[in-house]
Amino acid sequence: MENLKNTIKEVCASILPVAAVITILQFSLIHLPLDVFLKFLLSVVMVAFGLMLFFIGVEMGLLPIGEQIGATLPRTGKVWLVVLGGLILGYVVTVAEPDVRVLATQVDQVSGGAIGKQLLIQMVALGVAVYVGMAVLRIILGWSYYLIMIVSYALVFLLSLFVPDQFVPVSFDAGSVTTGPMTVPFILALGVGVAAVLRARRSASDSFGLVGLASIGPILAVMLLGVIYR
Amino acid sequence: MNVFAELFAGIGHIMGEVFMALFPLAVLTVLAQRFLLKKPLSRLKEVFAGFLLTYVGLVLFLQGVNAGFMPVGQMMGEKLGSLSYNWILIPIGFVLGFVITFAEPAVRVLNHQVERVSGGAIPQMLMLYTLSIGVGVSVALAMGRVLYGWPLFAFLLPGFILIFIMARWAKKAFVGIAFDSGGVATGPMTATFVLAMTIGLASAIEGRDPLTEGFGMVAFVATAPILSVLVVGLLYRRKEQEHERKLAREAVADRDSGQ
Numbered sequence: 001m002e003n004l005k006n007t008i009k010e011v012c013a014s015i016l017p018v019a020a021v022i023t024i025l026q027f028s029l030i031h032l033p034l035d036v037f038l039k040f041l042l043s044v045v046m047v048a049f050g051l052m053l054f055f056i057g058v059e060m061g062l063l064p065i066g067e068q069i070g071a072t073l074p075r076t077g078k079v080w081l082v083v084l085g086g087l088i089l090g091y092v093v094t095v096a097e098p099d100v101r102v103l104a105t106q107v108d109q110v111s112g113g114a115i116g117k118q119l120l121i122q123m124v125a126l127g128v129a130v131y132v133g134m135a136v137l138r139i140i141l142g143w144s145y146y147l148i149m150i151v152s153y154a155l156v157f158l159l160s161l162f163v164p165d166q167f168v169p170v171s172f173d174a175g176s177v178t179t180g181p182m183t184v185p186f187i188l189a190l191g192v193g194v195a196a197v198l199r200a201r202r203s204a205s206d207s208f209g210l211v212g213l214a215s216i217g218p219i220l221a222v223m224l225l226g227v228i229y230r
Numbered sequence: 231m232n233v234f235a236e237l238f239a240g241i242g243h244i245m246g247e248v249f250m251a252l253f254p255l256a257v258l259t260v261l262a263q264r265f266l267l268k269k270p271l272s273r274l275k276e277v278f279a280g281f282l283l284t285y286v287g288l289v290l291f292l293q294g295v296n297a298g299f300m301p302v303g304q305m306m307g308e309k310l311g312s313l314s315y316n317w318i319l320i321p322i323g324f325v326l327g328f329v330i331t332f333a334e335p336a337v338r339v340l341n342h343q344v345e346r347v348s349g350g351a352i353p354q355m356l357m358l359y360t361l362s363i364g365v366g367v368s369v370a371l372a373m374g375r376v377l378y379g380w381p382l383f384a385f386l387l388p389g390f391i392l393i394f395i396m397a398r399w400a401k402k403a404f405v406g407i408a409f410d411s412g413g414v415a416t417g418p419m420t421a422t423f424v425l426a427m428t429i430g431l432a433s434a435i436e437g438r439d440p441l442t443e444g445f446g447m448v449a450f451v452a453t454a455p456i457l458s459v460l461v462v463g464l465l466y467r468r469k470e471q472e473h474e475r476k477l478a479r480e481a482v483a484d485r486d487s488g489q
Contacts (some may be wrong), residue, residue, distance in 0.1 A: 010335040017333040021326060022306070029318070029456060030309050036302060039233050043298020048236065050290030051418055053283045064273070065259050066396060072266055092254040099421045101251065102295050103448070108427055110299075110440045127297010128269075150394050160267060166439070169382055169446030170356040176452035177421045179413025212409025215452070 004056065011051045015181060017054035051181075054098070058182065066186040068095075070193025072091045079140055083133045089190055090132030090183075090214065094125035099180035107170055115170070115229075118171055120222065124174050127221030128214050132187060133182050135213040145209050152216045159223045167226030187214055237249050241289070244296065248288045256281060265343075295422045303423045307430025311377075319373040319431065326424055327369030327415075327451065332363040336414040340407070344459065347403045348466050359438050360462055364454035365415045369424065372447040376431045382446045389453045396460040401470075403465030411459050412452040428436060 019041075026037050066089065073085040094100060108117040110229060138148060161167050191210040259277065310319050331337055341354040341361075371385060397405045429444035438444075 009407050013333045013335055014330075017329045018326060021329055022423070023448050025306070025310075025322065026249060029313070030306050032305055032309065035233050036305065039237060039298050040302040042233065042237055043294040046290050046294030047299065047418065047422075049411060050287045051290075052293060053287030055287070056282045057283030057285070057287055059280075060283065061277040062255065063257075063283060065262065068267055069262050077271065084398060088258060088458065092258050096255050096288075098291055099416070099418075101247075101292060102300075103425070106300065106429060107427060107445070108442060116269040145402075146397060149397070149405075149409065151410070152311045153390055157383075158280075159262050160383070169442055169444075169449070172382070172386065172449035173421075173425075173447070176412065176416050176448040177430070179416060179452070181418075184413060193244070206353075209406030209409055212406065212412060212456075215412060222480070 004046075004060065007052055007055045007059075011048050011055065015044060015048050015051070028110075050221050055181065058185065063185055063189065065191040067193065070190040071197065072193075074194050074197035077135050079137075082140065083162075086136035086190060087129045087133035089186060089216075091125045091129035093183050094128040094188045094218075095121060096181045097182040099179060100124050100178040101175055102175070103170075103177045105230065106123075111166070115167075115225075118172070119225070120170075122219040123225050124178060124218040127174075127217030127219070128178050130216070131214050131217030132190070132210070135210045136190070138195055138213075139191065143211075148213065149216075152213075152220070156216065156219050156223070159220065159227070163223045163226040165222055166224060168227070171219045171222035171226065174222045175215040178215050178218050183214065184211055187211055238293065239297060241293050243452070244289055244293050248285060248292065252281065252285055253290070267357075270308045291418075299422045300426045303426025304433070306428030307427035307432075308434040309430075310427075311431040311434030316377060316435075319377060323370040323373035324366040326366075327454075328362045328366035330369075330417065330424070331415045332358065332367040334415060336352055336417060337361055340411050340414050340455070340459075343407060344404075344462070347407065348463075351466050351469060352462055357458075359461060361415070361455055361469045363449055363466040364458040368450040368454040369447070372428060372450040375446065375450075376428050376443045377435065379443065381437060386449065386453065389457065393456055393460060394451075395466055396457075398459050399467070400463040401467055404459060404466075408456045408459035408463065414455050415451050416448050420451055424451075436465050 013030055022040070026032060026040075032040075069085060073082050076082070101117075104117040104120040104124075106157070107115050131140065137143075138145065160171075163171070189212050246428040259281075310316060310322070338354070341357040344352050344357050347353050374380060375382065375385070393408075394443065397408065400408070425445070425447055428447045429440050432438040432444035
C-alpha cells in the first residue's frame with residue numbers, strides 16, 4: 001500500500017507540473033481549439049495512469065527477475081556466460097523500453113517512414129546489448145571506466161563525420177532515451193549483482209557508471225545505420 | 231465524444247506492438263527460471279501479475295503519447311514558432327526544463343546518492359537547484375537551436391570536452407554517478423511532449439528540417455546533469471583539499487607548539 005502511494009505520488013510529480021505549465025501557455029499564448037486541448041488533458045490522465053500501472057508492474061514482477069539474474073549469473077564463475085547474460089538482458093529490456101518506442105515512432109513519422117520504427121528499435125537495442133555486455137566485462141576485468149568513456153565518445157564524434165546529417169541528432173537522442181524507466185533499474189540490478197559477487201572489494205564505485213556506458217551503444221548503432229543508409 | 235474516439239483510435243495496433251515488446255522479456259524470464267534460477271519461483275503469481283500490469287500500463291502510456299502528446303505537442307510547437315515574437319520559446323524552454331527537473335523523482339534519488347558519496351558535503355537542495363537550472367538552460371538552448379539553426383555540435387562537442395576534462399579531476403565516485411545521471415531529466419515528459427514541441431517548432435520555421443533540428447533536444451537535456459554533477463563534484467574536491475590542508479597545518483602547528 002505504501003508502495004502504491006509512492007508510485008502515484010512519483011508519477012504525478014513527474015507529469016503534473018509540466019502539464020500545468022502547458023495549461024498556462026495554452027490560455028496565455030497558444031490558444032489551440034478547445035477540443036484539441038481537451039485531448040491533451042485526457043491524454044495526460046491516460047499517460048499518468050499508464051505509467052503508474054507500468055511502474056507497479058515492473059517493481060512487482062519484472063525487477064525481482066532482473067535482480068535474481070544479476071545475482072545468480074556471476075556465481076556460475078563463467079565470464080562468457082555473465083557477459084552473454086548482460087548482452088541478452090540489455091537487448092530484451094531495451095525492446096520493452098517505452099521512451100525508445102516513443103522516439104522511434106516520432107522518427108518514423110517525421111522521416112515519412114524512411115527510418116523505420118522497428119529498424120530503429122532493433123538497432124538501439126543491439127547498441128545497448130553490446131555496451132551492457134562490455135560494461136559487465138569491464139567490471140570483471142577491471143578496465144578503466146574513464147578510458148572506455150573517452151574512447152567511446154571520441155569514436156562517436158569521429159563517426160559523426162561520416163554520417164548523413166539527418167541521422168546525427170536522432171542518434172544522440174537514441175542514446176539518451178535508453179536511460180528510461182525500464183532499462184535503468186534492470187541494468188543497475190545486473191551491475192550491482194555482478195560487482196557484488198565478482199569484486200566485492202571494489203563494488204561501491206564499479207556498480208555505478210553502467211547506465212552511462214549503456215547509452216553510448218545506441219548512439220554508435222544508429223550512426224552505423226546512417227552510414228549504411230548513405 | 232469525438233475527442234474520446236480520437237484518443238483511443240488505433241489502440242489495437244498498440245496492443246499488438248506492446249505484446250511483441252514484452253515477449254522477449256517473458257521468454258527470458260521463463261528461460262532463466264528453467265535453467266538458471268532452478269529453485270521454483272516462490273512468487274510466480276506476482277511475476278505474472280507484474281507482467282500483466284506492465285502490459286496494460288505500457289499500452290495506456292503509448293496510446294496516450296501517440297494519440298495525445300505527439301499531435302498536440304507538435305501543434306503547440308508550430309503555433310509558438312509562427313508567433314512574431316517566437317524568441318519567447320527560449321524562456322519557455324527554460325521554465326519547462328526547470329519544472330521537469332525540479333519535480334522529477336529520479337532527480338531526488340540522484341541527489342541523495344550525491345549527498346551520500348560526498349559524505350554530506352553536497353546538500354540535496356544545492357544539487358536540485360544546480361540540476362534544475364542546468365536542464366532549464368539546456369532546453370532553452372535546444373529551443374534556440376531550432377529557432378536560429380545553431381549546429382548541434384557547437385554545443386555537444388564543447389560540452390563533452392568539458393565533461394572529460396572535469397572527469398579527469400573529479401573524484402572517481404563522481405564520474406560514474408555523473409554519467410549515469412544523464413537520464414534523470416529525460417523522463418516521461420521530455421522524450422514525449424517536449425520533443426514533439428521542438429519537432430512542431432522545426433516544421434513551422436522556414437529553412438529548418440524537423441529531422442535535423444527537431445531532434446537532438448533529448449541529448450541536450452541529458453548532457454546538463456552530467457555537467458552539473460561534475461561541477462559540483464569538482465567544487466567538493468576543492469573543499470575536501472582545503473580541509474585536508476587545514477588539518478595538515480594544524481598538525482604542524484601542534485607539533486611546533488609541542489616542541
